[in-house]
Amino acid sequence: MKGRGADVKLGSLSIAKGAQEIDQRTLQIHEAPNAKSDLLFKNILSDNARTIFSGMIRVASGAQKTDAYQKNCNLLLSDDALANSLPGLEIEADDVRCSHGATCGKLDLEELFYLRSRGIPEAEAKQMLVGGFCQEILAGLQENLRAEIDKRPTL
Amino acid sequence: MTPSFEKFIPTKSEAWRFSGFKGLDLSLYKEKGSTSVKNSKGMLVQGDFGDDPIGMPDALALPFRDFGSAEVEKLTFEKNRFWHIKTPQATRGEIYCRHHHLRDTSLLKFRALIEVEPDATLNYVGKLKTTKQGSCSATASRMVVAAGAALDFVLINDLSSDAINFNFIEIEAQENSKINLTILNLGSA
Numbered sequence: 001m002k003g004r005g006a007d008v009k010l011g012s013l014s015i016a017k018g019a020q021e022i023d024q025r026t027l028q029i030h031e032a033p034n035a036k037s038d039l040l041f042k043n044i045l046s047d048n049a050r051t052i053f054s055g056m057i058r059v060a061s062g063a064q065k066t067d068a069y070q071k072n073c074n075l076l077l078s079d080d081a082l083a084n085s086l087p088g089l090e091i092e093a094d095d096v097r098c099s100h101g102a103t104c105g106k107l108d109l110e111e112l113f114y115l116r117s118r119g120i121p122e123a124e125a126k127q128m129l130v131g132g133f134c135q136e137i138l139a140g141l142q143e144n145l146r147a148e149i150d151k152r153p154t155l
Numbered sequence: 156m157t158p159s160f161e162k163f164i165p166t167k168s169e170a171w172r173f174s175g176f177k178g179l180d181l182s183l184y185k186e187k188g189s190t191s192v193k194n195s196k197g198m199l200v201q202g203d204f205g206d207d208p209i210g211m212p213d214a215l216a217l218p219f220r221d222f223g224s225a226e227v228e229k230l231t232f233e234k235n236r237f238w239h240i241k242t243p244q245a246t247r248g249e250i251y252c253r254h255h256h257l258r259d260t261s262l263l264k265f266r267a268l269i270e271v272e273p274d275a276t277l278n279y280v281g282k283l284k285t286t287k288q289g290s291c292s293a294t295a296s297r298m299v300v301a302a303g304a305a306l307d308f309v310l311i312n313d314l315s316s317d318a319i320n321f322n323f324i325e326i327e328a329q330e331n332s333k334i335n336l337t338i339l340n341l342g343s344a
Contacts, residue, residue, distance in 0.1 A: 003302060003330030014340035018316050022340055035328070140337060141309060145280065149311075149339065 001028070001035035001063070010039040013137040016049035016081075026055040028070065030063040030096075039070045042137055044130060045081035054086040057100065061092040070100040075133050077107070077126075242304075244272040252281045267296045271304040271332075279306070283320070284313040295323040300332040308336045
């Protein structure tokens with residue numbers, strides 16, 4: 001972030017299957033004041049897949065009033081999948097709003113039960129929950145692109 | 156390790172060193188000339204990329220009306236060249252860029268500089284698709300979004316299950332610029 005008042009949104013959705021490994025490294029560098037960066041990286045893992053997210057927000061001393069956020073969310077669809085998350089902050093300014101977070105979990109059984117209790121088959125219910133997990137990223141896409149991706153059986 | 160990965164290990168190649176910004180020096184791109192993108196309703200960037208020929212005719216002739224482009228202006232970049240795509244000041248550009256990786260154990264690589272000049276807007280959609288096993292892809296992109304400019308950048312990696320893919324993206328956001336970047340790694344989906 002080199003200019004005052006810049007506004008950057010970074011989103012990622014990764015689907016890892018089989019023995020795939022996805023390694024993501026991000027660096028949000030704030031050098032100017034009053035800039036905003038918002039990062040959300042989401043991963044869906046099944047089989048033996050592995051993901052690594054290592055992110056850093058770095059705020060220089062002159063970058064006052066920075067607003068920076070970083071979040072990594074992982075959805076594990078298999079007991080053998082592995083997600084590593086390493087969010088980080090390095091802040092040299094004293095008037096900023098910076099935060100980071102990471103989540104890792106499986107499909108919510110209560111949500112799955114709710115859908116099944118409404119007569120939705122298990123596979124379809126799981127698909128709906130996975131689709132819901134993706135929506136936060138996909139919602140920002142153009143409609144034609146989103147429709148293309150929504151057709152995929154994985155989602 | 157696939158054969159194509161053995162041919163290409165970024166950290167061992169000075170030309171493709173991804174561990175620093177040295178290889179992404181702006182002057183390196185500008186020497187190659189630039190492609191101006193302005194006031195296009197829709198634009199397709201396509202061609203042969205990488206070390207191997209990928210000129211599958213039907214892939215390169217895909218209709219782009221699905222992406223809202225009434226007019227499609229075609230650009231072809233030379234193989235193994237740097238791209239320098241510039242959206243001039245106070246104009247609006249739109250690029251749909253599709254890369255197909257069609258051969259087994261092949262290596263596809265490119266580097267691009269995407270500049271959005273002051274008060275310009277650029278919508279960029281890039282798709283990288285590999286359908287063959289053992290392929291390796293490496294891309295490095297640097298985006299400079301000037302004061303008051305806007306960039307909406309979407310990168311979709313649609314990869315075969317054992318493909319190896321490197322994407323290095325650097326974004327420079329200048330004063331009051333607005334950037335929205337989305338990366339989708341769709342695995343073998």
